[in-house]
Amino acid sequence: MKAVVLVGGEGTRLRPLTYTTPKQLLPVVEVPLLERVLVHLAGAGVDEAILSLGYRPDAFVTAYPDSVAAGIRLSYAVEPEPLDTAGAIAFAARHGGVDETFVAVNGDVLTDVDVGDLVRTHRRRQAVATIHLTAVDDPSRFGVVAIDDDGRVLAFVEKPPPGQAPSNLINAGTYILEPEVLALIPADRRVSIERQTFPELVDGGRLYGVASEAYWLDAGTPAAYLRAHADLLDGTRAGPPAPGATTVAPGVWVLGSPTVEGDVGPYSLIGAGAVIAAGARVASSVVGAGSVVEKGAVVERSLLLPGARVGGGASVTGSILGRNAVVAEDCQVSALTVVGDNEVLDRGVCLSQARVPA
Numbered sequence: 001m002k003a004v005v006l007v008g009g010e011g012t013r014l015r016p017l018t019y020t021t022p023k024q025l026l027p028v029v030e031v032p033l034l035e036r037v038l039v040h041l042a043g044a045g046v047d048e049a050i051l052s053l054g055y056r057p058d059a060f061v062t063a064y065p066d067s068v069a070a071g072i073r074l075s076y077a078v079e080p081e082p083l084d085t086a087g088a089i090a091f092a093a094r095h096g097g098v099d100e101t102f103v104a105v106n107g108d109v110l111t112d113v114d115v116g117d118l119v120r121t122h123r124r125r126q127a128v129a130t131i132h133l134t135a136v137d138d139p140s141r142f143g144v145v146a147i148d149d150d151g152r153v154l155a156f157v158e159k160p161p162p163g164q165a166p167s168n169l170i171n172a173g174t175y176i177l178e179p180e181v182l183a184l185i186p187a188d189r190r191v192s193i194e195r196q197t198f199p200e201l202v203d204g205g206r207l208y209g210v211a212s213e214a215y216w217l218d219a220g221t222p223a224a225y226l227r228a229h230a231d232l233l234d235g236t237r238a239g240p241p242a243p244g245a246t247t248v249a250p251g252v253w254v255l256g257s258p259t260v261e262g263d264v265g266p267y268s269l270i271g272a273g274a275v276i277a278a279g280a281r282v283a284s285s286v287v288g289a290g291s292v293v294e295k296g297a298v299v300e301r302s303l304l305l306p307g308a309r310v311g312g313g314a315s316v317t318g319s320i321l322g323r324n325a326v327v328a329e330d331c332q333v334s335a336l337t338v339v340g341d342n343e344v345l346d347r348g349v350c351l352s353q354a355r356v357p358a
Helices: 033-042 057-063 084-095 115-125 179-184 193-203 222-233
Strands: 002-006 048-053 072-078 102-106 109-111 129-135 143-147 153-158 169-177 207-211 216-218 246-249 252-254 263-265 268-270 281-283 298-300 315-317 332-334 350-352
Touching: 002 033, 002 084, 033 072, 033 102, 033 109, 048 057, 048 084, 057 072, 072 084, 084 102, 084 179, 084 193, 109 169, 115 129, 115 169, 115 207, 129 143, 129 193, 143 207, 153 193, 153 207, 169 179, 169 193, 179 193, 193 207, 216 222, 263 268, 268 281
Parallel strands: 002 048, 002 102, 048 072, 129 207, 252 268, 263 281, 281 298, 298 315, 315 332, 332 350
Antiparallel strands: 102 169, 109 216, 129 169, 143 153, 143 169, 246 252
16 A cells, blocks of 8 residues: 655754754654654554655655655655645655555554544445544634534534634544545645635535544644653553663663763663763653663653763753754753754843754
8 A cells, every 4th residue: 555645844843853863753752753653653563664754754764765764665755845644645646556445644643543444434334535533622723623423524623713623523634535535636736725625625524534533633832742652661652762772770772872871761761872870860852762861860751862962060951952962061051942953052141932943
């Protein structure tokens, strides 16, 4: 089975990390987000994925020079200009020669939904399109869906005003589609699947939804990106947090052979070659490969991407440091501050809710 994976966005909500790395290539506990999506699809029988590319397509080709990721064959469909969601799906599907039932997913969504069951339900209903649905407390930020007892979609409303949503079920970004959907999407122009294609299918009674309580997370904001790591470490999502990770204490995982002389508490993972110096403290965090936490430093509820360094006496709380970023001695970084790749904070700098560079 083929899948179209939408990875063309600029990842503006995760800037400055995405100035240098496309969002789907950012690691989630040392594994690129894209690979976590592909591993899940492979479990449902997907063996070929067409990546719908726009922003920094070169980065994907460089990351997967043999056009294989997570055991899935890759092909690349580079949009000549942004085509929106339906336009991007159709462009990639046509590029990849899709001629039978296929899966389309948003490449920044992490979910444990049973895609194989979605496909079986889709075929049993003889649907043209099937959407995975998940319930949320505030549906106003999403595409909201109302379904009847048979799962037929009665209404699809993109981002309704608060209090006016027809249900609390939202479009969760995994679709099972028939090729005939592509005929509804004009080529080489912007078309929104949420605002145009799905409402058209509702009018024809050909759109279905499947609600699921399976894990679901749109990882596209700093808070959600941190949560994606925490959910793998604290057991919210089952299994080891990363392939090859081993437990060295309750709630503490390591990859490879890091040097850990300081205190590491749950729920944390220390990457290969990382150093936690004597007198340092790490808790509820991921310290990426080759990163260093110096003596007297504190890292809590945070993410250090590979090669980051936290100087002596500094603290990093609820924040993200990019690759090879340096937080010098006695700095205080907190409250969802995001420091970009290779950035250096001088000694004693205090940041809260900041982006560096802005």
